[in-house]
Amino acid sequence: QLSTGVAYPGATVLAQTWSKELAREYGRQVGLECATIGVDGWYAPSVNVHRTPLGGRNYEYVSEDGLLTGEIVAAEVRGIQSQGVYCYVKHFALNDQETHRGDAGGLVTWANEQSMREIYLRPFELAVKDGGAMAMMSSYNRLGATPTAESHALLTQVLRNEWGFRGSVVTDCVL
Numbered sequence: 505q506l507s508t509g510v511a512y513p514g515a516t517v518l519a520q521t522w523s524k525e526l527a528r529e530y531g532r533q534v535g536l537e538c539a540t541i542g543v544d545g546w547y548a549p550s551v552n553v554h555r556t557p558l559g560g561r562n563y564e565y566v567s568e569d570g571l572l573t574g575e576i577v578a579a580e581v582r583g584i585q586s587q588g589v590y591c592y593v594k595h596f597a598l599n600d601q602e603t604h605r606g607d608a609g610g611l612v613t614w615a616n617e618q619s620m621r622e623i624y625l626r627p628f629e630l631a632v633k634d635g636g637a638m639a640m641m642s643s644y645n646r647l648g649a650t651p652t653a654e655s656h657a658l659l660t661q662v663l664r665n666e667w668g669f670r671g672s673v674v675t676d677c678v679l
Contacts, residue, residue, distance in 0.1 A: 531583025560602025574630030
């Protein structure tokens, strides 16, 4: 009988190794497992940075540093995709909390362009440019007044036009 899967260490543990080689092998093993059980796409890795210790998914995110997160995730993505499995890198972008996301108006995240590019978007950029990511999941929040899943600036201007992303984008949810 086929097991339900392997329990891999959390993303923060992988980041603490500072090893791109280990991250790639980790990804290869995840990709191999997915391919073995017939999974073509994996809703991971999660690459938002730890903006606050109270973040609802910090256990899923790599670190509080955009560059470290990006380097580890790019290697992980290369490993997973080497097995023919798509990585839906998530949550693009600035997913900060889990509570009140579905409330009227949704969760609103505010950040200036400099902090977004230097910290919060950097891991996604590296996943695309260095990792070759072919799939992305948008986040379930607003960036300012615009839902991220509907943001032309984020999904078209930055992701596709600036970074050269040519894959598919799915939404986590729609506000």
